[in-house]
Amino acid sequence: MAELALALPGQASAPSRSAWILPPLLILAALFFFPLALIARQALGGAEGGALSLNHFATVLTSKMFVDGLRNTLVIALSATAGCLVLGFVLSVFIAFTPFPGSSILARLIDTFIALPTFLVALSFTFIYGSAGMLNESLMEIFHLDLPPVDFLYSQWGVILSEITVYTPFVMRPLLASFSLIEPAQLEVASSLGARPLRIVSRIILPAALPALVAGGSLCLLLTVNEFGIVLFIGAKDVITLPLLIYDKAIQQFDYTTACVIAVVNVGLSLALYSLYRFVVAYFGGRRAGLV
Amino acid sequence: MRAELADVAPAMATPAQRERAGVDAASSGIRFDDVTVAYNDVVVLDSLSLTVKPGEIVALIGPSGSGKTTALRAVAGFVRPLRGTISIGTRDVTNVAPHARNIGMVVQNYALFPHMRAEENVAFGLRARGAPADVIRERVPECLRMVGMASYAKRFPRELSGGQQQRVAIARALAIRPQVLLLDEPLSALDAQIRRSMLDELARLHRDLPSLTVLYVTHDQTEALTLADHIGIMRDGKLVAFGDAQSLYRYPPNRFSAEFLGRANLLPVREVATTTAGMARVRFGADALIARNHHGLPDGGECLLCVRPHDLRLSPCDSIGNVLGGVVKSVQWQGDMQNVELDVAGHALRLTCAPMHAPPAPGAPLAIHFSASEATLIPEHTLRG
Numbered sequence: 285m286a287e288l289a290l291a292l293p294g295q296a297s298a299p300s301r302s303a304w305i306l307p308p309l310l311i312l313a314a315l316f317f318f319p320l321a322l323i324a325r326q327a328l329g330g331a332e333g334g335a336l337s338l339n340h341f342a343t344v345l346t347s348k349m350f351v352d353g354l355r356n357t358l359v360i361a362l363s364a365t366a367g368c369l370v371l372g373f374v375l376s377v378f379i380a381f382t383p384f385p386g387s388s389i390l391a392r393l394i395d396t397f398i399a400l401p402t403f404l405v406a407l408s409f410t411f412i413y414g415s416a417g418m419l420n421e422s423l424m425e426i427f428h429l430d431l432p433p434v435d436f437l438y439s440q441w442g443v444i445l446s447e448i449t450v451y452t453p454f455v456m457r458p459l460l461a462s463f464s465l466i467e468p469a470q471l472e473v474a475s476s477l478g479a480r481p482l483r484i485v486s487r488i489i490l491p492a493a494l495p496a497l498v499a500g501g502s503l504c505l506l507l508t509v510n511e512f513g514i515v516l517f518i519g520a521k522d523v524i525t526l527p528l529l530i531y532d533k534a535i536q537q538f539d540y541t542t543a544c545v546i547a548v549v550n551v552g553l554s555l556a557l558y559s560l561y562r563f564v565v566a567y568f569g570g571r572r573a574g575l576v
Numbered sequence: 577m578r579a580e581l582a583d584v585a586p587a588m589a590t591p592a593q594r595e596r597a598g599v600d601a602a603s604s605g606i607r608f609d610d611v612t613v614a615y616n617d618v619v620v621l622d623s624l625s626l627t628v629k630p631g632e633i634v635a636l637i638g639p640s641g642s643g644k645t646t647a648l649r650a651v652a653g654f655v656r657p658l659r660g661t662i663s664i665g666t667r668d669v670t671n672v673a674p675h676a677r678n679i680g681m682v683v684q685n686y687a688l689f690p691h692m693r694a695e696e697n698v699a700f701g702l703r704a705r706g707a708p709a710d711v712i713r714e715r716v717p718e719c720l721r722m723v724g725m726a727s728y729a730k731r732f733p734r735e736l737s738g739g740q741q742q743r744v745a746i747a748r749a750l751a752i753r754p755q756v757l758l759l760d761e762p763l764s765a766l767d768a769q770i771r772r773s774m775l776d777e778l779a780r781l782h783r784d785l786p787s788l789t790v791l792y793v794t795h796d797q798t799e800a801l802t803l804a805d806h807i808g809i810m811r812d813g814k815l816v817a818f819g820d821a822q823s824l825y826r827y828p829p830n831r832f833s834a835e836f837l838g839r840a841n842l843l844p845v846r847e848v849a850t851t852t853a854g855m856a857r858v859r860f861g862a863d864a865l866i867a868r869n870h871h872g873l874p875d876g877g878e879c880l881l882c883v884r885p886h887d888l889r890l891s892p893c894d895s896i897g898n899v900l901g902g903v904v905k906s907v908q909w910q911g912d913m914q915n916v917e918l919d920v921a922g923h924a925l926r927l928t929c930a931p932m933h934a935p936p937a938p939g940a941p942l943a944i945h946f947s948a949s950e951a952t953l954i955p956e957h958t959l960r961g
Contacts, residue, residue, distance in 0.1 A: 469687035473745075475674040476652050476681040477701030477752055487700070491691040 320551070326544040344545040349529065353546070357525040357553075360440060360515075361508040364447035368504045369497060371448060372455030376493075377485060379456075380463035381471070391460055394453045402450045406517035409446055413437045438520045446514045451507055455500035462496035463489070495565075502561035510554055526550045604665030604755040605630045605789055606651055611660035613646050621646045622813040623660070628756075628806075630665075633782060633790040635800035635821075637836065638810030644793045647810070648758050651791060653677050664755050675704070680749030684761040686741040688733040694744045695720065695729040701752035719747040722784070723777070739770040746781070756789040763799060775802055797837050801825065809833045827870040827952050834882045834954060841885060841925045846878045848953065856953060861921050865898045867951035879953045885915070885928040887950040896948040900925075904942050907935045918942060 328336040344350050379387050412418050413434055420432035427433070436442055466489065474484045490497075512527040524532070526546055534543035606628040613621035621643040628634040636644040649655045650662055653674035661670045669677050680701075688697050698716045707715075720726045723743040733741055742762060749757055762778075763771045779802065782788060794800055800807050800821070807824050809817040809832070817824060817833040828834035834842060845858035845865065856869035858881060865881060873879050892899070902920035914935060916927040927944060936942050 467685065467687055469683045469685060470689060472652070472654055472674070473681050473683060473687045473748075474689070474700065474704070475654075476677070476679050476758075477704055477748070478675050478678075479700070479704040480675050483704055488689055491689075 323544045323547050323551075326540055327548045329541065340541050340545050341548075344542050345549070349524075350546065350549075353524050353526050353529040354549075356440070356523055357509060357527075360443055360447065360523075360525060361505055361511075363444045364451060364508045365501055365504045367444065367448035368452045368455045369501050372452045372459055372500065373490075373493070373497065375452070376456045376459040376463060377489060380460055381489070394456050394460070397453045398457070401513070402446075402511065403513040403517045405449045406446050406514045409437055409442065409449075409518075413442070438518065440520060440523050442518050443515055443520055443523055446518060447508050447511055450514065451504045454504050454507065455497070458496035458500045459493055462493045466492050499561070499565045502557070502564050506554065506557045506561055509557060510550070526553075604667075605632070606634075606756055606791055607661075607663040608647065608650075609661045609663070611647070611650060611657045611662060613643075613650055613655050614658045619658075620813050621650065621657075624815055625660075626808055626815060626818065628789055628791055630789050631787045632805045633792055633803050634806045634808060635792040635794060635804035636808045636810055637794055637797060637800045639795065639836070641812075642810040643813035644795075644808075644810045645760055646813075648760050648791055648793045651677075651756070652679055652681055652758055678752070678755045680752060680754035680757045682742070682745045682749050682757070682759045682762045684764045686733070686738075686745045686765070688741055688745055688748075690733050692732075693729065694725060694731050694733070694736070694747075697733070697744055698748045698751050701748060705752060715751055719751045720744070722750065722781070723747045737770075738766050739774055742766065742774060743777070746778075750785075750788075756791060759790060759792045759794075761794050762792075763796070764794070771799075775799060779803055801837070807837065809836055811836075827868070828882060828954055829871060830954060831880060831956070834880075839885050839926060839928075841883050841888070842954075843881045843883075843920070843923055843925075844878065844956070845881045845953070848873050848875050848877050848879060850875055855948060858953065860900070863898075863900060865900075865951070866896055866948035867898075867953050868949060869953050871953065871955060873953050873955060879956050881951055882954050883946050883951040885926040887946050888925065888927040888929075889945045890927075890929065890942070892945050893947040897945050898948060898951065899943055899945050901941065901943050904936045904938050904940045906938055909935075916942075918944065920944075 327340060328338070329340055379391050410417060414420070414437055415432045420434050423429065423433050470488055471484055474488050479487065510527060512531065515523065515525050515528050516531070527550065530543045530546050530550065533539040533546065608624045608626040611621060611624045612619060624647055636647055638644045646655060650657055653669065653672060657670060661668050663669060664677060664679070689700065692700065695716050698719050699712050702712045702715060717726055717729065720729055723746050725740060725743045725747060728736060728740060736744065763774050766774060782790065782803070792800070792803060804821050806819060807821050808815050811832055817829050824833065825837055828837060828840070831842060834840040843860050845860045847859045848869070849857045850869060851857050851866065854868055854870065855866060856873070857864055857866050860881065867881050900920050902918035902925060905917040905919050908915040909931060912931070913928055914931050916929070916936065918925045918927065925944070
């Protein structure tokens with residue numbers, strides 16, 4: 285009966301059915317494809333009235349500024365993702381398999397954390413680890429120091445630490461969901477067979493959590509590659525990532541062509557990572573679950 | 577742990593059985609000594625004292641929440657007793673971590689590791705204990721052969737049926753040559769036909785491994801009666817009866833045991849009067865009945881007369897017999913047997929017999945007979961006899 289009901293609109297002719305796709309397509313075109321096309325045209329030099337060419341790409345992609353930006357972006361994204369995976373896995377195992385009062389509240393708080401803006405963490409880190417932050421003030425007072433001894437926040441490490449703090453919940457959420465599917469009896473039987481906790485984690489829990497871990501990690505990588513707020517807010521010296529480079533070129537130097545070239549590369553990188561994410565999720569069964 | 581594995585010198589009935597994946601030579605028993613377990617101040621296992629002798633199968637049966645699984649989990653080390661001690665062999669394991677107890681465990685839902693093939697599941701315990709590679713190579717197929725799963729070694733759990741998964745789970749538990757095997761409702765998730773066949777398999781397995789000590793938790797009396805040397809009946813965290821399977825069935829020590837282990841007709845009787853050794857005359861209304869006084873109930877008191885439905889007959893008994901008159905309430909045909917529900921002086925009685933050609937009609941008067949030796953007196957008020 286449901287099939288019949290769904291088939292009813294199908295009685296309309298093929299052209300009228302295709303018309304339903306037009307409104308959303310127009311909205312998407314206006315809001316997304318058109319601006320993207322403008323960026324691509326600018327990057328190819330078409331905005332200046334000349335012929336389209338890859339000259340700007342060749343110039344920008346071989347410049348030290350771009351290479352440094354790409355390297356910073358990848359180093360920060362990969363390091364932050366690795367950190368998120370390790371920290372997220374450890375915390376999730378702790379929350380899911382070591383019952384303690386308030387563990388369920390803590391698990392729910394993770395969702396709240398995901399909802400917060402990313403720059404809040406950078407701001408709070410300034411208060412804690414900054415030159416005039418709580419940690420440095422305390423250490424200077426205790427050890428009678430003239431200069432703040434902890435000085436990592438305004439470096440690549442500060443950005444990585446902030447991103448790990450912000451994006452770890454993105455790994456934990458799917459991990460906790462996958463842990464909830466592990467039968468406690470499996471862990472008990474493993475233990476009765478002589479396995480110690482570390483072996484249980486590595487041989488039973490980790491393989492079961494691998495799809496969630498890979499999916500969460502891919503998502504983190506995608507988000508950290510495009511992270512802008514944290515890098516800007518930390519203001520780390522010589523830590524220029526691709527999004528920050530685009531901002532610098534477009535807003536501060538009015539060099540739109542260079543900004544657009546970098547933006548196209550950034551979009552390409554993001555789409556590649558997004559494809560990887562979809563592939564990984566689908567490979568581990570996400571297609572069956574309707575996730576991709 | 578390697579030393580522990582090397583020290584294992586199997587002691588089986590025959591050398592061939594010894595060769596196969598046997599159990600520890602010094603087969604170990606289990607002893608609960610006044611064990612109490614509580615969750616959030618709620619006592620779920622109350623002062624349990626029980627001994628499972630080496631090589632014996634003891635079944636703990638009882639309704640949900642009776643504490644039988646908690647007792648098993650306490651042996652496994654997953655719950656810590658509030659009071660009392662648990663020993664495996666001569667070793668007090670009360671505070672020993674689960675991984676160091678040398679037990680095999682099989683649970684209701686198999687709990688196979690889904691990402692491992694059958695052979696990897698069986699090898700898991702050996703690897704965890706650091707067994708040498710040649711021992712693993714030899715023992716894994718040996719254990720799979722023992723449970724008839726040798727040809728399924730390369731399959732993942734998802735590629736096996738429920739019964740096959742449970743066989744692999746048993747092989748996995750036996751591969752480590754545990755001191756004791758804990759079975760927690762191992763057949764509950766299987767359908768009736770496979771359950772019967774697995775029950776036979778478990779019985780055969782214990783014949784092959786006679787020195788294996790087994791603690792078997794179930795709510796199914798048939799499993800307990802088929803497999804167990806001794807049965808413990810639990811209720812509300814307490815052990816209310818313990819004994820060998822036949823004695824417990826024939827001479828239940830209390831009402832709960834009589835009703836839980838098999839079906840029982842219980843009639844309130846009075847004026848117990850000992851006649852010959854082990855027998856007593858009692859009164860049920862105006863009728864005088866004779867029954868076994870296995871529990872030595874004192875003369876003059878009140879008690880319950882217990883007679884199993886299949887011990888009630890429609891024709892007089894050859895030996896010392898009892899007869900009661902009743903009215904048929906209902907007749908049910910169940911293929912290979914017939915159930916007759918009767919009202920005897922206001923008490924419901926059930927009679928089970930072979931299918932009758934002309935069963936009595938509801939409302940018809942009926943005389944029922946039972947032998948004195950097949951009826952037993954049980955105390956009315958005490959839980960444990």
